[in-house]
Amino acid sequence: MPHESRTAKSVQDPFQRDVLPIPDIKPVGLTTYDAKDPDTSYPPIVPLRPPAGAPNVLVILVDDVGFGASSAFGGPCNTPNFERIANEGLKYRRFHTTALCSPTRSALLTGRNHHSVGMGNIAELATSAPGNNSIWPNTAAPLAKILKLNGYSTAQIGKCHEVPTWETSPMGPYRQWPTGMGFEYFYGFIGGETNQYFPALYEGTTPVEPATTPDEGYYLNDDLADHATKWIRQQKSLMPDKPFFTYYAPGATHAPHHVPPEWADKYAGKFDQGWDALREQTFTRQKELGVIPADSILTERSPGIPSWDEIDENMRPVLARQMEIYAGFLENTDHQVGKVLDTLEDLGILDETLIFVIIGDNGASAEGSLQGTFNEMITLGGYGHIETPEFMSSRIDLFGGPEAYNHYAVGWAHAMDTPYQWTKQVASHFGGTRNGTIVRWPQGFSANNETRSQFHHVIDVAPTILEAAGIPAPTFVEGVMQQPFEGVSMLYSFDDAAAPERHETQYFEMFGNRGIYHKGWTAVTKHRTPWETGVDATMPAFDADVWELYDTSVDWTQAKDISAEHPDRLHELQRLWLIEAVKYNVIPLDDRFAERGLPELAGRPSLVSGTKQLLFGGMGRLTEGSVLSMKNRSYSITAEVTVPSEGAEGVVVAQGGLTGGHSLYAKDGVLTYCYNFFGVEHYFTRATKPLEPGTYQVRMEFAYDGGGIGKGGNVTLFLGGSPVGTGRIEQTEAFLFSADETCDVGNEFGSPVTTDYTQTAFTGSVAWVQLELGLDSHNHLISAEERLKVMMGIQ
Numbered sequence: 001m002p003h004e005s006r007t008a009k010s011v012q013d014p015f016q017r018d019v020l021p022i023p024d025i026k027p028v029g030l031t032t033y034d035a036k037d038p039d040t041s042y043p044p045i046v047p048l049r050p051p052a053g054a055p056n057v058l059v060i061l062v063d064d065v066g067f068g069a070s071s072a073f074g075g076p077c078n079t080p081n082f083e084r085i086a087n088e089g090l091k092y093r094r095f096h097t098t099a100l101c102s103p104t105r106s107a108l109l110t111g112r113n114h115h116s117v118g119m120g121n122i123a124e125l126a127t128s129a130p131g132n133n134s135i136w137p138n139t140a141a142p143l144a145k146i147l148k149l150n151g152y153s154t155a156q157i158g159k160c161h162e163v164p165t166w167e168t169s170p171m172g173p174y175r176q177w178p179t180g181m182g183f184e185y186f187y188g189f190i191g192g193e194t195n196q197y198f199p200a201l202y203e204g205t206t207p208v209e210p211a212t213t214p215d216e217g218y219y220l221n222d223d224l225a226d227h228a229t230k231w232i233r234q235q236k237s238l239m240p241d242k243p244f245f246t247y248y249a250p251g252a253t254h255a256p257h258h259v260p261p262e263w264a265d266k267y268a269g270k271f272d273q274g275w276d277a278l279r280e281q282t283f284t285r286q287k288e289l290g291v292i293p294a295d296s297i298l299t300e301r302s303p304g305i306p307s308w309d310e311i312d313e314n315m316r317p318v319l320a321r322q323m324e325i326y327a328g329f330l331e332n333t334d335h336q337v338g339k340v341l342d343t344l345e346d347l348g349i350l351d352e353t354l355i356f357v358i359i360g361d362n363g364a365s366a367e368g369s370l371q372g373t374f375n376e377m378i379t380l381g382g383y384g385h386i387e388t389p390e391f392m393s394s395r396i397d398l399f400g401g402p403e404a405y406n407h408y409a410v411g412w413a414h415a416m417d418t419p420y421q422w423t424k425q426v427a428s429h430f431g432g433t434r435n436g437t438i439v440r441w442p443q444g445f446s447a448n449n450e451t452r453s454q455f456h457h458v459i460d461v462a463p464t465i466l467e468a469a470g471i472p473a474p475t476f477v478e479g480v481m482q483q484p485f486e487g488v489s490m491l492y493s494f495d496d497a498a499a500p501e502r503h504e505t506q507y508f509e510m511f512g513n514r515g516i517y518h519k520g521w522t523a524v525t526k527h528r529t530p531w532e533t534g535v536d537a538t539m540p541a542f543d544a545d546v547w548e549l550y551d552t553s554v555d556w557t558q559a560k561d562i563s564a565e566h567p568d569r570l571h572e573l574q575r576l577w578l579i580e581a582v583k584y585n586v587i588p589l590d591d592r593f594a595e596r597g598l599p600e601l602a603g604r605p606s607l608v609s610g611t612k613q614l615l616f617g618g619m620g621r622l623t624e625g626s627v628l629s630m631k632n633r634s635y636s637i638t639a640e641v642t643v644p645s646e647g648a649e650g651v652v653v654a655q656g657g658l659t660g661g662h663s664l665y666a667k668d669g670v671l672t673y674c675y676n677f678f679g680v681e682h683y684f685t686r687a688t689k690p691l692e693p694g695t696y697q698v699r700m701e702f703a704y705d706g707g708g709i710g711k712g713g714n715v716t717l718f719l720g721g722s723p724v725g726t727g728r729i730e731q732t733e734a735f736l737f738s739a740d741e742t743c744d745v746g747n748e749f750g751s752p753v754t755t756d757y758t759q760t761a762f763t764g765s766v767a768w769v770q771l772e773l774g775l776d777s778h779n780h781l782i783s784a785e786e787r788l789k790v791m792m793g794i795q
Contacts, residue, residue, distance in 0.1 A: 012052070013051045013052075013470070014046065015048070015150075017150055017471055017472055017474065018472050018474055018475045018476075019474065019475060019476045020141070020145075020146065020149040020150070020474045020476065020477045020478070021149050021478070022048065022149065022150075027042055027043055029041065029042075047151075047242075048150070048151040049151040049241065049242060050147075050150050050151045050152055050243055050469050050470070050471060051469065051470035051471065052470075053470065054152075054243050054468075054469035054470055054471070055243060055352055055353060055354040055441065055443065055444060055468055055469065056243045056244050056245075056246075056344075056349055056352060056353040056354070057147075057152075057243070057244070057245045057246070057353070057354045057355075057356075057465050057468075057469075058246050058248065058340070058344070058353055058354070058355045058356070059108070059245075059246070059247050059248070059355075059356045059358070059461065059465075060248050060249070060337055060340075060355070060356065060357045060358065061104075061105070061108065061247070061248075061249040061358045061361055062249075062250065062252065062253065062330075062333060062357075062358065062359050062360055062361070063101070063159060063249070063250065063251055063252060063253055063254040063360070063361055064101075064253050064254045064255070064360065064361070064362065064364060064365040064424065065253055065330060065359050065360035065364065065416070065435070066360060066363045066364030066413065066416035066417035066418075066423070066424075066431070066435075067359075067360070067363070067416075067417055067418070067419075067420060067430070067431075067434050067435060067436050068279075068282045068283075068286065068415065068416055068417055068418030068419065068420075069330060069359070069360075069364060069416040070082050070330065070334075070359050070436060071083060072085075072086050072091070072359070072436060072438065073091070073093075073286065073289070073291045073359070073436035074282050074283075074285035074286030074287075074288070074289050074291055074292075074418075075282055075285075075416065075418075076267075076270070076271075076278060076281070076282060076327060077326075077327040077330040077331055077334075078266075078327075078331045078334070079330065079331060079334035079359075080334065080338070081334045081335070081337045081338035081341060082334055082337070082357060082359065082438060084338075084341070085341070085355060085357055085438045085440045086438045086440075086449070087448070087449045088440050088442065088448050088449070089355070089438055089439050089440030089441070089447075089448060089449075090438065090439045090440075090445075090447060090448075090450055090451070090452050090493075090494065091291060091436065091437070091438055091450070091451045091452065092436075092437040092438070092439065092451075092452045092454075092456055092490075093291045093292065093436065093451050093452070093453060094434070094452075094453055094454065094455045094456065095358070095434070095435060095436070095437035095456045095457070095458075096430075096433045096434055096435070096455075096456065096457045096458065096506065096508075096517075097358070097360065097361055097362050097433050097434075097435050097457075097458050098114050098362065098427060098433065098458065098508070098510065099362045099363065099424060099425055099426060099427035099432035099433050099508065099510045099513070100121065100122060100361075100362050100424065100425060100427075100510050101122060101161050101192055101254075101361050101362065102114075102119050102121070102122045102123050102134070102161050102162060102192070103119045103120065103121065103122075103510070104361040104362060104458055105159075105160075105161060105162050105249070105361060106118075106119035106136065106162055107119075107457075107458045107459045108358075108458045108459075108461055108462070109142045109143050109144065109162070109181070109247070109462070110136060110140045110141075110142050110143065110459075110462065111140075111143060111459055111460075111461070111462030111463055111485040111486065111487045112140050112459060112483065112485065112486045112487070113459055113486050113507070113584045115131035115132070115509070115584045115585040115586045116131075116140065116483070116486060116584050116585055117136045117137060117140050118130060118131065118132065118133045118134050118135045118136060118137065118585075119132075119134055119136075119162070120132040120509070120510075120585070120586065120590075121510065121511070121590075121596075122161070122192065123161065123162065123163060123164055123165055124165055124192070125596040125597070125602070126164060126165065126602065126604045127590060127595075127596060127602045127603050127604065128602070128603030128604065129585075129588060129590065129603075130585050131584070131585030131586055131587075132590060133164075133604070134164045134165070134604070135164060135176070136162075136176060136181070137483075138477075138478070138480045139480055139481065139482055139483045140482065140483055141182075141474065141477035141478070141480075141482060142181045142182055143182070143245070143461075143462040143465065143466075144156070144178075144181055144182030144183045144245060144247070145181060145182030145477065146182070146466065146471065146473075146474060146477070147182065147245045147465075147469070147471070148182045148183075148184060148245075149182075149474075149477070150469070150471050151242065151243075152242070152243055152244060152245045152469075153184060153235050153239060153242050153243070153244040153245070154182055154183045154184050154185070154244070154245045154246075154247075155183060155184065155185040155186070155228075155231045155235075155244065155245075155246050155247070156178040156183040156185070156186045156187075156188065156246075156247045156249070157186075157187050157188055157224050157227050157228040157231065157246065157247070157248050157249070158187075158188040158189075158224050158247075158248060158249035158250045158251060159188055159189060159192075159194075159249045159250065159251045159254075160177070160178055160186075160188060160189065160190045160191075160249075161190070161191060161192050162176060162178075162181075163176050163177055163190055164176060164604070165599075165604070165607070165625055166599075166604060166605035166606060166607050168190055168191070168607070168623055168625070168626070169607055169622065169623065169626040170207070170619075170621070170622070172205065174205050177190070177205055179204050179205060183247070185204070185231055186202065186203070186204055186205075187201070187202070187203050187224070187227045187231075188201065188202065188224065188249070188251075189201055189202065189251065189740065190202060191623070191739060191740055192254070192739060193251060193254045193255060193256065193739045193740060194220070194251055194739070194740040195220075195256060195258070195405070195657075195740060195741075195750065195751060196219055196220040196221060196251070196252075196256065196258035196259070197214040197218065197219065197220070197258060197401075197402040197751070198210075198214070198402070198657060198658075198741075198750045198751035199220045199223075199251075199740070199750075200621060200623075200740045200741070200742060200749075200750060207620065207621035207749075209749055210223065214402045219258075219260060220250075220251065220258075221250055221251075221252055221259075221332055221333060221336050222336065224248070224250050224251075224336065225250075225336035225337075225339045225340055226339075228246065228248050228340050228343075229339060229340055229343040231246070232244065232246060232340070232343055232344070232347070233343060233347065236347050236349065243469075245465075248337075248340060250333055250336060252329055252330070252332070252333040252336075253326060253329045253330050253333060254365070255365065255367070255368060255376055255405075255406070255407040256376065256404065256405040256406055256407065257322070257325050257326050257329050257399075257400060257406050257407060257408060258329070258400055258401070258402075258404070258406075259325055259328045259329040259332050259400050260332075260400075261400065261401070263328030263329070263331055263332045264321075264324045264325040264327070264328035264329075264400050265324075265328070266327075266328060266331070267323070267324040267327045267328060268324060269320075270324065270327070271320045271323040271324060271327075271412075272316070272320050273308075274308025274309075274311070274316070274319075274320075274411075275308055275323075275411040275412055275414065275415040276301065276307055276308045276309075276415075277308070278323075278415045278418075279298065279301075279414075279415045279418045279419075280298070282415070282418040282419075283296075283298045283418055283419050286418070286419060290451055291436065291451065292419060292556055292557070293556050295556075296419060296556045296557050296559075297419075297555070297556075297557055297559035297560070298418070298419045298557070298559070299419060299420060299421045299431075299557050299558065299559045300421075300559075301414065302414055302421050302422050302423075302431070304529060304531070304532070305370070305410055305411050305414050306370065306411065308411065311411075312389060314389040314390075314393065315371060315389050315392065317393070317396065318372070318389070318392040318393055318396055318399075319371070319372060319408075319409050319411075319412070321396050321399055322368075322372045322399065322406065322407075322408035322409060322412060323408055323412045325399055325400040325406065325408075326408050326412065326416075328400070329400075337357070341355075351441075351442040351443050352442075352443045353441070354439075354440075354441040354444060354465065354468055355438075355439065355440040355441065356437065356438070356439055356461060357437065357438040357439075357440075358435060358437045358458070358461075359435055359436045359437065359438070360435040360436070361435070362424040362425070362432060362433070362435070363413075363416075363417045363420075363422070363423045363424040363426070363431045363432040363433065363434070363435070364412075364413040364414070364415075364416035364417050364423055364424060365407070365413055365423065365424045366410040366413040366414070366423035366424060366425070366530040366531050367407065367424070367425075367530060367531070368406075368407030368408050368409060368410065368413070369384060369407075369409065369410065369531060370409060370410050370411070370531060371387070371392075371409050372392075372406070372407060372408045372409035372412075373387055373406060373407050374387060374391070374392055374395050374398070374399065374404055374405070374406050375387075375404065375405045375406070375659050375678055375679055375680075376405055376406070376407045377405060377659045377660055377678060377733075377736065377737070377738060377739075378678045378680070380735065380736070381660075381678065381710075381733055381734060381735050381736070382710070382734060382735070383678065383710075386678070386680060402658075402751070403658065403679070405658070405659045405679075410423070410530075410531050414431070417430075417431035417432075419557045420434060420557055420558065421557075421558060422526065423530060424530065425510055425511060425513070425528070425530040426510070426513050426526055426529075426530065427508040427509055427510035427511075427513045427514065427515060428508060428513040428514055428515040428524035428525055428526045428527075429513075429515070429524055429526065429558060430557070430558055432510070432513070433508060433515075437456075439490070439494070441468070441494070444468060444494065445494035445495045446495055447494065447495050447497070450497060451497075452493050452497060453497070454490075454493045454499065454500075454501035454502070454503070455501050455503050455504075455506070455517060456488075456490055456493075456501075456503050457487060457503060457506050458487075459485070459486050459487030460487035460488055460489065460490050460503060461487070461490075462485060462487060463485045463487050463488060463489040464489045464490040464491055466489075467489040467491045468491060473485055486584070487503070488502045488503045489502075504518065504519050505517065505518045505519075505576070505580065507577055507580035507581060507584065507586065508524075509581065509586050509589070511527065511528045511591055512527030512528055512539070512542060512545070512589055512590075512591040513525070513526050513527050513528060514527065514545075514577060514581075514589075515577070516573050516574075516576055516577035516580065517552075518573060518576055520551060520552055520553040521549070521550070521551055521552070521553075521569065521573060522549070522550045522552055522558060522573075523547055523548070523549050523550075523563075523570055523573035523574055523577065524547065524548050524550070524558070525545040525546060525547045525548065526545075527539065527540070527542065527545050527591060528591060539591045542589050542591075547563060547570060547574060548561040548563055549561060549562050549563035549566055549569060549570045549573070550562065606625075607623075607625050607626040608625070608626055608627060608628055610628075611628075611772060611773040612628075612770065612771065612772050612773070613627065613628045613770070613771045614768055614769075614770050615627075615653070615743075615745050615768065615769045615770075615771070616745065616767070616768050616769075617745055617746045617765060617766040617767055617768065617769075618745065618746060619744070619745045620742065620743075620744035620745060620746075620747060620749055621742045621744065621749055622742050622743040622744070623742055623743075624655070624656075624736060624737060624738065624741070624742070624743070626743075627655060627743045627771070628771045628773060630702075630771065630773060631709075631732065631733060631734055631735065632704070632709045632710065632711075632732075632734055633704050633773055633774050633775075634701075634702055634703050634704040634713070634773075634774030634775075635701075635702050635704075635771065635772065635773050635774055636699060636700065636701045636702070636771075636772045636774075637653060637664055637699065637700050637769065637770070637771055637772075638697055638698070638699040638769070638770045638772070639652050639653060639664070639697065639698050639699070639766055639767075639768065639769040639770070640695065640696070640697050640766070640767040640768050641691075641695070641696070641697075641698055641762070641764055641765065641766050641767070642694070642695040642764045642765045642767070643666075643691045643692065643693050643694060643695075643764045644693060644763060644764045645693045646763070647666075647669040647690065647691065647693075647763070648666035648669055648691045648762065648763055648764050649666050649667070649668070649669070649757075649759045649762075649763045650665060650666060650746075650747070650757065650759045650760055650761050650762040650763050651663055651664075651665045651744065651746065651747055651748045651757070651760050651761070651762055652664045652665055652666070652698065652745075652746070652762060652766055652769065653743070653744070653745050653746075653766070653769045654743070654744055654748040654753050655737060655741070655742070655743040655744075655753075656676065656737030656738050656741045656753055657737070657738055657741035657750045657751035657752065657753060658676070658679050658751040658752065658753070659678065659679055659737065659738045659741070659751075660676050660677065660678045660679065660733050660737040660738065661676050661737045661738065661741060661753040662674065662675045662676065662753060663676075663748065663752075663753040663754060664698070664700055665756075665757055665762075666691055666762070666763075667686075667756055667757055668690075669690040669691055670686055670687050670689075670690050670691070671686070671687040671691055671698055671717055671719065671724070671725070672684060672685065672686045672687070672756070673685045673700045673715055673717060673727070674753055674754040674756060675715075675729045675732065676753045676754060677729075677730075677731055677732065677733060678733065681730070681731075682754055682756075683715075683727065683728065683729040683730065684727065684756070685700070685715040685716075685717055685725055685726065685727025685728075686717075686725055686727075687717050687719065687724040687725040688724050688725050689719070689724055691719070695767075696719070696720045697718075697720060697721070698717075698718065698719055698720075699717070699718040699721075700715060700716070700717050700718070701715070701716045701718070702714070702715055702729070703715075703716075703774075704732075704774065709734040710731060710732055710733065710734035711731065711732065712728065712729045712730045712731050712732060713728075713729055713732070714726065714727070714728055714729075715727040715728070715729060745766055745769050746761065746762045746765070746766040747760050747761045747762065748760040
């Protein structure tokens with residue numbers, strides 16, 4: 001067995017690896033006066049390497065993909081490279097995640113349950129409670145750090161979303177960024193989602209801009225795969241004897257669902273039958289593939305999701321196009337994975353590389369509303385009524401492109417989780433937590449093109465990799481005693497399909513949705529429905545939640561609730577859930593809305609406070625959370641600029657992008673302010689005279705109408721203290737311009753707030769910009785439910 005050979009080789013290992021960093025031991029022996037003395041002898045310097053035979057490791061984590069999406073697990077989206085890996089490896093058909101992004105990634109990279117490392121929810125909803133503070137404790141050193149300190153080269157490419165929100169500004173601290181957690185190289189994005197055409201990227205901790213534009217063919221999925229292959233080639237060129245750990249986590253297929261049209265067009269007409277028929281078709285294929293047993297039952301459509309027959313006929317073409325785009329997005333992602341695999345094959349290291357492909361960090365996303373959306377910020381911002389059938393139909397050809405920020409309807413998400421109930425966020429049921437996973441390692445096990453049915457969880461990946469590499473779980477890391485791994489290695493199952501499962505008990509919890517798995521039985525209760533986040537949404541008391549019971553040894557899909565027949569077993573599992581919850585910091589349960597949305601009430605630090613903020617020229621890529629929020633109130637923007645003799649052109653300061661935002665800039669030498677309302681309306685105010693050469697202050701003032709949130713107001717522009725133009729904004733955005741667009745001084749990065757300018761860099765100089773808020777804030781009128789809806793929609 002592979003793990004037996006690891007143990008045998010570790011006996012000859014010259015390094016003691018239970019304390020990290022491995023202590024430097026000074027040689028003991030004769031010290032001579034003259035190096036030419038024949039008795040002068042020192043052992044040669046031995047570079048730190050992992051134990052002999054330790055494999056390269058490639059972990060691929062795809063985003064927001066349900067169990068029933070990929071063709072490798074019977075889904076409608078063609079993923080030939082996933083199938084290729086599966087044909088040469090193993091499919092794990094009972095592998096589980098946490099039902100949400102940040103928690104799954106934290107559990108994957110630490111080998112501990114998500115509450116044990118403070119990530120009980122997404123980082124944006126952190127509280128001061130230990131299980132939800134978003135801070136990985138130093139008693140749980142992440143896998144990348146352990147591998148690096150044992151001689152591995154390490155790189156993370158793609159999505160992070162593991163950084164506490166108050167540590168995401170250019171000032172860090174970078175303790176929990178990838179480079180602080182053991183990855184020697186990072187290229188990707190920090191937040192929960194980013195634009196595939198205008199991404200907010202970092203290389204290490206430095207913001208970087210794409211080398212080309214969407215018009216020139218730029219696409220993030222391509223870019224990430226190219227960086228992954230480039231890093232692997234360089235690593236093997238310069239250190240061929242040193243194994244690597246590459247964590248490749250594309251932002252796909254998280255919203256926005258962006259993909260070049262040729263990928264979506266492959267699926268033209270293939271989803272016209274709707275999501276109900278699609279579930280039936282997928283279910284049949286899954287049985288044929290053996291990824292579910294032949295006697296499995298297709299669960300009913302989850303409550304609240306309309307049948308396809310109920311959909312307005314005018315909306316059906318739009319909804320079908322949403323799914324075509326998603327399918328093309330996933331196929332393109334598979335294509336990028338293929339490029340990385342081809343690189344390994346070209347280098348002759350494919351078979352010696354341990355590969356994990358986890359197809360989804362949770363179930364498919366139901367955060368796009370019941371009808372889907374062209375610009376998710378419209379729906380999240382409370383203006384879903386704008387997206388009428390006529391509005392959506394008029395933009396059907398723009399879906400998936402740079403002008404859109406789209407997400408599919410809940411019905412498609414549920415179909416992508418076939419054959420299970422519910423979706424992402426619902427940790428109680430397998431629709432939120434069961435994700436098809438593939439393992440390939442020809443030099444480590446002989447089985448291929450087989451399925452494995454042992455229950456496993458994402459916390460099992462780290463212990464598996466360490467056992468495969470012959471590296472012990474460290475007792476101390478950087479002087480801190482470590483808490484044990486909470487996952488179990490999967491290595492025992494690689495060559496033994498019949499091996500008794502070793503991960504016998506696992507709790508689940510997210511937003512109060514709770515479940516427990518124990519030796520084939522599951523007890524579950526759904527507390528909250530992902531798409532019910534409006535002002536009328538109310539949460540029941542936790543003790544009022546109704547628990548269900550399933551014997552998954554005979555009911556694979558959790559289709560038949562048998563709690564009434566086995567009340568004693570249900571009570572036993574409920575008690576076990578509570579015991580596990582106490583053990584792993586799940587308690588106190590927290591389904592609060594307003595408190596988790598507001599840092600001061602949640603108990604987490606905030607990046608910005610007060611009513612004034614001074615920014616300086618050259619500052620850029622400032623996240624929306626690191627800049628004063630100027631929504632639902634009056635405000636002013638004042639800047640000191642130097643205008644050259646040839647006149648001014650370009651951005652003084654801009655925030656947001658095509659999904660919404662505002663910009664103060666010079667166009668044809670004239671000071672201009674543009675407010676972009678969700679990309680639907682652009683309101684312009686222009687000065688009546690041009691900017692003269694010299695150094696002076698320019699200013700815009702916005703006088704808010706009041707009377708609620710998202711209202712309009714009047715704009716006045718000033719040059720050197722004198723008014724030079726007025727304008728009107730009829731309505732404003734109440735919550736958030738974007739998930740990933742930023743604030744930039746003297747330039748604009750990402751997508752443009754307006755196409756009124758093509759010159760973004762200010763031709764003169766911007767010394768500083770001061771943002772100042774008025775006293776008429778109406779933010780108190782924002783409901784708790786509305787806050788949470790926006791937070792959750794962009795994670």
